[in-house]
């Protein structure tokens with residue numbers, strides 16, 4: 001797909017990987033619409049790009065009515081949608097049993113699944129419905145692309161990551177069937193599984209936890225840059241032959257139990 005002139009929706013575009021994605025897509029010529037729960041952060045991303053090429057709506061991706069209202073604002077602002085990138089997510093931790101063998105409150109598990117997995121599907125399904133209305137574009141006759149954000153924790157969840165890993169494993173699992181469901185419409189679906197990326201989510205962790213995570217990275221021996229995530233989104237959107245795939249972006253890390 002030629003990104004120039006297309007409209008992209010980025011959830012979680014107020015921070016970290018989502019913000020870098022907005023900036024890289026805008027640099028490639030796309031208009032960018034953000035769904036985020038943090039209005040100040042989303043407004044800052046919009047200001048970085050310029051209000052004529054970017055806008056945001058205050059949306060909770062896990063809430064059906066909120067996402068529906070967000071899509072109405074997107075259509076009012078930019079008319080159509082060709083690229084959807086789900087970056088909104090929360091990092092949660094908690095073992096199935098705590099030190100005293102009390103079980104993890106079910107509400108903590110449900111919240112993680114609700115934002116990370118159900119939120120991604122909620123946005124993807126409404127994005128696909130909007131993309132289905134597009135004219136087929138270019139030699140590949142594409143109508144759109146959806147990119148979901150998984151994590152290496154989908155494959156190697158650490159201690160305390162039952163809920164987070166389940167949410168990200170669900171994203172990996174739905175990538176191929178979603179691509180199959182949408183193939184006849186010319187809509188591709190891929191996922192990115194980042195490793196340890198230098199975003200506010202990671203940089204908020206205690207220094208010793210950050211150092212432990214970086215020590216498992218093979219090369220380059222540093223956290224990934226949000227821009228490197230944005231660059232991969234731009235490539236996935238541009239390369240019409242990548243479909244139904246989850247791509248690790250992780251410096252060859254394989255997460256250890258702790």
Ligand SMILES: NC(=O)c1ccc[n+]([C@@H]2O[C@H](COP(=O)([O-])OP(=O)(O)OC[C@H]3O[C@@H](n4cnc5c(N)ncnc54)[C@H](O)[C@@H]3O)[C@@H](O)[C@H]2O)c1
Pocket residue numbers: 011012013014015016017018035036037038041059060061062087088089090091115116119149150151152193194195196197198199200201202
């Ligand atoms: N940073 C990493 O190392 C890393 C690694 C693997 C996967 N990921 C995944 O990448 C995605 C982005 O992570 P990040 O590090 O940029 O995080 P971040 O915390 O910097 O940004 C997340 C953004 O999502 C928004 N958000 C959270 N819940 C929301 C909701 N219910 N509705 C709408 N917006 C919501 C937040 O306001 C924030 O702007 C997440 O899905 C995360 O799980 C991150």
